[in-house]
Amino acid sequence: MKTSCRFAMAVHVLTVLAYKEGDRVPSSQLAGSVNTNPVIIRRLLLDLQAARLVETTKGAGAGSRLSRAPSRIHLAEVYEAVEAKIPFAKPTRKPNEHCPVGQCMREVLEKIFTSAEAALKRDLQKTTLASLMTDVQAICGCHGKS
Amino acid sequence: MKTSCRFAMAVHVLTVLAYKEGDRVPSSQLAGSVNTNPVIIRRLLLDLQAARLVETTKGAGAGSRLSRAPSRIHLAEVYEAVEAKIPFAKPTRKPNEHCPVGQCMREVLEKIFTSAEAALKRDLQKTTLASLMTDVQAICGCHGKS
DNA sequence: CCTTTTTGTAACTCCAGGTGTTACACAGAT
């Protein structure tokens, strides 16, 4: 299994926003922190906006901020917001028609994948942005704005 | 998140082998069931061999078979055997040196990813090849050797 | 109204990884 970088980037971005405590942060600044292109960040923010995790405004002095307290944002939401909708890849080619096992393989795999992904989300649900921030502080000792 | 097709293919292959009840099955036949190329199957079998899930012999009348009873093979093993070693993608570029959050992001994400993957494996562990076979029977009614 | 800042978005390029294919050496059975 593999995630795209999007989940890691999203967590990074949201953590930065949490530290900014409601200040509007432009995509260029977030891109600086993640060390990527502002457009990548904006595309990510679009997903986070749709999930009501951040609020973004346009214009001079504008940018994004969290739309909720960090304690009320858990990582399962982030995962759902930015990660691909189809978690487990199914083979592109159809299974052999004549093989009895192949016929119902897709259905069986579907069940397994759904259950596994649910377990994964349950685990991510245990971590909130707030608890993540205390971890960050414990590790590198940074806290407060910028 | 996304898996490669390898996990789905591996489950498919192992299920077929389970139905063959110890008979040696050549890669060409397995490829026929999955509807892919025999080389793809052989590459997959190499991983399954390394994980001691199947035994493969060479020569005329040879092929692969399960090395254990289906009830003693659970999907977490299969997952570990064939899936990429690095489950969650980390950004290729290093985070900005000047950003305090970026500094420890990797470490924090590592913890989260490890925990999430463990949860996923625990879920897969609940399904054995044998229980999967009863599901297959329930859905499409096939049972016994091909 | 004009300028500045910043987002949203399109149109690309680039790259990695997985899939598929062909070809061939080697191993084992009869």
Place this chain on the structure above:
DNA sequence: ATCTGTGTAACACCTGGAGTTACAAAAAGG
């Protein structure tokens, strides 16, 4: 010796994500 089937290399191909540039449109401030 022959036939069957694996292990493996060397490709071509395709998809998806990351990155980049460019530009229209929105909002704020004079």
